[in-house]
Amino acid sequence: MINIAVMGYGTVGSGVVEVINTNGARINQRIGEELNIKYVLDMKDFPEDPVQDKIIHDFETIVSDEEVQIVVEVMGGIEPAYTFVKRCLQAGKSVATSNKALVAKHGAELLSIAAEHNINFLFEASVGGGIPIIRPLNSSLTADEIEEITGILNGTTNYMLSKMFYEGADYDTVLKEAQANGYAERNPEADVEGYDACRKIAILSSLISGQQVDFEDIYCEGITEITVEDMKYAKAMGTTIKLLASSRRYAGNRLHAIVAPCMLYPDHPLYNVNDVFNAIFVHGNVLGDAMFYGSGAGKLPTASAVVADVVDEAKHLNRNIMTMWKEEKLQLEDKADSKRRFFVRIKGDKEKLIPQLKESYGEIEVVNVPELEDEFGFVTPVMMEGDYETRSKLYKEQIVHMIRIQD
Numbered sequence: 001m002i003n004i005a006v007m008g009y010g011t012v013g014s015g016v017v018e019v020i021n022t023n024g025a026r027i028n029q030r031i032g033e034e035l036n037i038k039y040v041l042d043m044k045d046f047p048e049d050p051v052q053d054k055i056i057h058d059f060e061t062i063v064s065d066e067e068v069q070i071v072v073e074v075m076g077g078i079e080p081a082y083t084f085v086k087r088c089l090q091a092g093k094s095v096a097t098s099n100k101a102l103v104a105k106h107g108a109e110l111l112s113i114a115a116e117h118n119i120n121f122l123f124e125a126s127v128g129g130g131i132p133i134i135r136p137l138n139s140s141l142t143a144d145e146i147e148e149i150t151g152i153l154n155g156t157t158n159y160m161l162s163k164m165f166y167e168g169a170d171y172d173t174v175l176k177e178a179q180a181n182g183y184a185e186r187n188p189e190a191d192v193e194g195y196d197a198c199r200k201i202a203i204l205s206s207l208i209s210g211q212q213v214d215f216e217d218i219y220c221e222g223i224t225e226i227t228v229e230d231m232k233y234a235k236a237m238g239t240t241i242k243l244l245a246s247s248r249r250y251a252g253n254r255l256h257a258i259v260a261p262c263m264l265y266p267d268h269p270l271y272n273v274n275d276v277f278n279a280i281f282v283h284g285n286v287l288g289d290a291m292f293y294g295s296g297a298g299k300l301p302t303a304s305a306v307v308a309d310v311v312d313e314a315k316h317l318n319r320n321i322m323t324m325w326k327e328e329k330l331q332l333e334d335k336a337d338s339k340r341r342f343f344v345r346i347k348g349d350k351e352k353l354i355p356q357l358k359e360s361y362g363e364i365e366v367v368n369v370p371e372l373e374d375e376f377g378f379v380t381p382v383m384m385e386g387d388y389e390t391r392s393k394l395y396k397e398q399i400v401h402m403i404r405i406q407d
């Protein structure tokens with residue numbers, strides 16, 4: 001019998017218990033032994049729930065019990081999760097977590113403690129919920145140099161942008177709807193400002209580079225400035241707008257990482273990823289393109305990934321599955337040096353402005369939305385973001401909004 005403890009009986013924790021109760025027989029066959037939930041750690045009691053028999057309130061019970069070989073951490077946040085996870089690993093217990101904040105900040109250190117103790121620290125559910133992406137990067141794609149990883153990594157904002165695009169709804173209305181449907185939190189900042197996606201792309205960037213990528217170093221722009229008018233331009237151009245989290249390799253181990261709303265053309269693999277779905281596009285130097293698509297959040301999809309990590313850990317009880325992620329920090333490339341096209345909305349006298357804009361940016365493509373009379377849009381040629389910024393200083397008063405284009 002393999003005993004596990006679950007720390008946190010919130011949405012994901014109760015999902016983990018449900019997945020093990022629902023699919024226990026099959027899971028046991030796959031492990032070759034019986035998986036038993038010995039403890040569930042939570043501050044609260046759950047008198048109406050059969051889980052109550054396993055509820056404990058003291059972490060020391062878990063860490064000091066030698067029978068517990070695997071611990072699931074689904075409390076979220078940095079503390080006390082970090083201290084608890086570290087102590088479990090130091091006590092020789094493998095840990096599976098869905099906690100992206102913990103993994104983004106302390107992943108390298110926790111992996112190295114797990115390696116020292118010949119056990120495992122796995123975190124498939126921390127990025128893309130139920131979509132397998134961490135394990136593919138660590139096993140199926142190890143023959144490749146990953147040159148690009150670009151994802152729609154936040155379901156809430158993808159739901160909101162899909163509604164804005166397909167229904168012409170405005171930002172405030174779709175936010176209220178997302179909150180009413182339980183997709184957005186009452187304080188939606190982490191999702192709408194891009195912070196959630198930023199932590200996820202920091203984890204993926206660390207995995208593809210093998211070094212620590214700090215999310216604080218990644219340029220992060222959310223969706224709060226996206227308007228109904230932006231969506232009208234997107235439609236006129238045959239594009240859509242998505243919140244993309246992207247990491248691109250330039251030379252050697254140098255990465256450009258960014259989170260920002262971007263315009264996508266229909267030939268882009270992420271164009272049709274709508275509603276709360278997530279997807280991750282990966283380009284490897286020998287593989288070419290691959291796409292990972294599915295449920296990026298929610299109780300059971302996330303729990304499915306956590307329990308799959310538990311199964312993997314149960315199959316490798318005294319053997320570390322090596323993950324390349326050193327604590328040494330990776331210096332990201334300056335955003336100013338990344339190249340792309342830019343879509344710009346500008347106010348003013350069109351006849352006068354167009355020749356000036358051509359002189360500043362080169363061969364621009366003009367975009368018109370007839371009902372927006374006081375302004376027009378244009379698309380720049382491919383240029384460095386730094387050059388775009390320098391040239392745009394001339395039009396500071398006239399530029400309404402800029403959205404990056406993901407080709």
Ligand code: HSE
Nearest residue numbers: 153154155156191297
């Ligand atoms: N708030 C996140 C999302 C949950 O909307 O994708 C999963 O991390």
